[in-house]
Amino acid sequence: MVDLTGASWRKSTRSAGNGGECVEVAGNLPGVVAVRDSKDPHGPALTFTPAAWASFVRGTRRD
Template sequence: MQHIEDNGIAADELGAVTWRKSRASNPSGDCIEVAALASGAVAMRNSRDPHGPALVYTRAEIAAFLRGAKDGEFDDLAG
């Protein structure tokens, strides 16, 4: 397993993972992409910079974020 320093790693260093993004993303690519890692963690990257950095989160961190997003806690960031 790669050593992840400061929670960032070059997306290319994650190997053969399947990146996916929301069906709601727009044609200009303004979206993030996520990938499940073999370790059970989840990586996120900017879809406009597929070779740039990826941030890696635990499943628990992703679950907490998604609960907050579903409850509208971050709606002010999109408006």
């Protein structure tokens, strides 16, 4: 399990304008990118390697 105590969360740029239901991302921890639901900040978070996160983001972009 990854310790997310020092995570600095920011709202995803892809979450704007949807009534407050947002995805938050923390990319300030060494070797991990964490993602959580802003409606449940104390709930679970998904963690990715930076390479896996970058691949996911590339895959979601529209051409």
